[in-house]
Amino acid sequence: MLNRTLTVSCNVGVRFISTANTTKNVDSATITAEAKEAYYKNLGTNFGVEDNTKPAGWDEALPYKSIPGPKALPIIGNVWRFFPYVGDLHNIDVLEMHRRFYKQYGKIAKLGGIPTFPDTVFIFSPEDFEVLHRNEGAFPIRDALKAFQHYRTVVRKDIFKDVGGVTTVHGIDWYNFRSKVNPILMQPRTAQQYADSMNVIANDFLANVKRFTKSHPTGEMPEDFLNHIYRWALESIAYIALDRRLGCLDPNLRRDSEPQKIIDSAIRMFYLYYKIEVLPTLWKVYKTKTFREFIDVLDTMTFTFLKYINEATERIKKDKTPKEEHQMSVFQRLLKIDQKVAMAMAMDMLTAGVDTTGRTTGAALYFLAKNTEAQNALRKELRSLMPNKDSPVTKEVLTNASYLRAVIKETTRIAPISVGNFRQAIKDMVLCGYQIPKGTNLLTCNLVLCHSDEYFPEASQFIPERWLRSTTGEMSHKNTHPFVHLPFGFGPRSCIGKRLANLELEIVVAKMVRNFNLEWHHEDMKYVCYPLYGIASPLKLQLTELED
Numbered sequence: 001m002l003n004r005t006l007t008v009s010c011n012v013g014v015r016f017i018s019t020a021n022t023t024k025n026v027d028s029a030t031i032t033a034e035a036k037e038a039y040y041k042n043l044g045t046n047f048g049v050e051d052n053t054k055p056a057g058w059d060e061a062l063p064y065k066s067i068p069g070p071k072a073l074p075i076i077g078n079v080w081r082f083f084p085y086v087g088d089l090h091n092i093d094v095l096e097m098h099r100r101f102y103k104q105y106g107k108i109a110k111l112g113g114i115p116t117f118p119d120t121v122f123i124f125s126p127e128d129f130e131v132l133h134r135n136e137g138a139f140p141i142r143d144a145l146k147a148f149q150h151y152r153t154v155v156r157k158d159i160f161k162d163v164g165g166v167t168t169v170h171g172i173d174w175y176n177f178r179s180k181v182n183p184i185l186m187q188p189r190t191a192q193q194y195a196d197s198m199n200v201i202a203n204d205f206l207a208n209v210k211r212f213t214k215s216h217p218t219g220e221m222p223e224d225f226l227n228h229i230y231r232w233a234l235e236s237i238a239y240i241a242l243d244r245r246l247g248c249l250d251p252n253l254r255r256d257s258e259p260q261k262i263i264d265s266a267i268r269m270f271y272l273y274y275k276i277e278v279l280p281t282l283w284k285v286y287k288t289k290t291f292r293e294f295i296d297v298l299d300t301m302t303f304t305f306l307k308y309i310n311e312a313t314e315r316i317k318k319d320k321t322p323k324e325e326h327q328m329s330v331f332q333r334l335l336k337i338d339q340k341v342a343m344a345m346a347m348d349m350l351t352a353g354v355d356t357t358g359r360t361t362g363a364a365l366y367f368l369a370k371n372t373e374a375q376n377a378l379r380k381e382l383r384s385l386m387p388n389k390d391s392p393v394t395k396e397v398l399t400n401a402s403y404l405r406a407v408i409k410e411t412t413r414i415a416p417i418s419v420g421n422f423r424q425a426i427k428d429m430v431l432c433g434y435q436i437p438k439g440t441n442l443l444t445c446n447l448v449l450c451h452s453d454e455y456f457p458e459a460s461q462f463i464p465e466r467w468l469r470s471t472t473g474e475m476s477h478k479n480t481h482p483f484v485h486l487p488f489g490f491g492p493r494s495c496i497g498k499r500l501a502n503l504e505l506e507i508v509v510a511k512m513v514r515n516f517n518l519e520w521h522h523e524d525m526k527y528v529c530y531p532l533y534g535i536a537s538p539l540k541l542q543l544t545e546l547e548d
């Protein structure tokens with residue numbers, strides 16, 4: 001059975017995971033060594049099979065060691081660059097570092113000479129992004145989350161045991177897990193199933209927003225409005241991941257409540273991750289103070305999630321009502337595979353689904369507030385699809401709301417969560433005329449290109465029209481290489497929550513614009529990148545409730 005599946009899958013390449021494979025296929029067979037070997041070989045990956053073939057142009061390409069980049073000094077390498085006073089990269093924001101490298105070195109740069117860190121090669125050309133992604137095989141390696149991996153495989157091995165989820169796992173274990181959960185999470189049907197509940201949750205969020213408008217003389221949102229958006233994001237993803245409402249949108253939710261602690265931890269976690277994994281540190285040899293805080297923050301999240309997950313598991317086990325597959329929730333379907341899979345996937349969803357969706361929503365509302373024309377165009381579209389302010393955002397609305405989708409795309413062009421995508425070269429390749437040996441860590445620096453007029457005319461302007469099918473000429477996104485804008489990553493390792501995130505975003509943005517006029521009366525927004533990119537100034541939007 002599996003051999004047949006593998007033979008078929010080799011012909012369809014990366015689509016195997018999302019289309020040809022089913023939960024049944026994966027569960028019903030143990031992968032034999034021969035089948036595995038044949039599969040990897042046909043896909044050209046190097047898992048289990050050495051692929052030592054040299055790519056075209058290898059002999060003519062410049063050697064790896066001649067890739068330009070910050071020069072390492074004897075003994076201390078490049079670490080000094082991150083030191084206060086003397087270092088040119090001290091406390092540097094990740095995007096700023098990419099910008100500098102691009103300006104200084106061009107389309108490729110290498111940062112090495114950092115003890116306990118392998119070299120990273122930064123690439124700035126969409127043609128090279130494409131070569132890298134097209135050669136990532138069926139098990140792309142994004143070996144960037146070492147500290148998370150350490151947490152799950154060493155610190156909390158007792159909890160995660162042999163099932164670490166998708167985010168931090170690689171190779172066949174990642175593949176086996178992802179093949180099981182893809183058919184549940186990546187299907188358009190799943191997102192549609194949650195449209196009604198996401199409407200209800202968005203309505204609760206809007207009720208809070210209405211209260212804020214009434215409690216301020218000009219309808220300005222409070223300083224911590226972004227935190228209220230995070231609460232909406234947690235409420236939404238928790239409903240999908242755990243089958244229950246957490247109560248994050250309760251107007252009286254306290255700062256020391258459990259949901260707020262999760263949000264604070266999720267945000268802090270990414271910043272600490274930047275400190276221990278993006279900047280040079282010694283956590284691999286010595287458990288630094290920052291590393292210990294990182295573990296504490298992950299513990300807060302893990303133990304709270306575990307409590308919710310156990311409670312959801314018990315509740316679902318007790319419920320004996322017979323259900324067809326399509327009537328089951330995501331958590332029920334995950335549980336049907338196995339309890340460990342349900343636990344690990346729910347953890348990944350809750351960890352990855354708050355800051356990401358929250359910041360993107362905040363950015364979309366800010367851009368609309370600053371760009372009255374775009375806001376009016378969106379409202380015009382929504383008025384035609386949603387006759388009343390409280391009309392639900394149905395499947396039909398979402399299908400026909402092309403301007404809404406363009407607004408979200410333009411938001412992720414200017415303010416995506418991720419500055420680029422991280423991959424390990426799984427075989428030798430030639431990028432930008434240089435030899436890249438197998439095993440090299442590479443980062444595609446998409447955001448620098450997304451902000452460049454060379455790829456998007458008037459790149460600093462928020463112009464959703466560039467994403468509309470009807471737009472032609474130089475403003476159309478069709479003139480830009482499709483690998484420049486990849487906010488959810490690419491290929492089998494791309495964001496598993498993409499459909500759910502888009503559903504959440506489209507519903508809440510549609511409802512906000514259908515109900516309020518949005519204005520901005522402050523200095524331009526500031527952004528940070530530690531290492532997630534996003535808005536950083538207080539989101540003090542001025543909102544006025546619409547008459548109809």
Ligand code: HEM
Nearest residue numbers: 166349352353356357360418488489490493494495497501
């Ligand atoms: C606007 C919202 C979001 C953005 C922009 C985003 C972006 C990304 C990106 C860039 C990646 C890496 C992809 C790659 O390496 O090719 C990723 C991975 C991932 N995302 Fe999202 N994400 C969002 C929301 C979510 C949500 C709501 C969930 C929850 C289901 C989620 C779960 C994950 C997981 C589990 C991975 C790891 C996948 C793997 O390694 O196999 N994301 N996301």
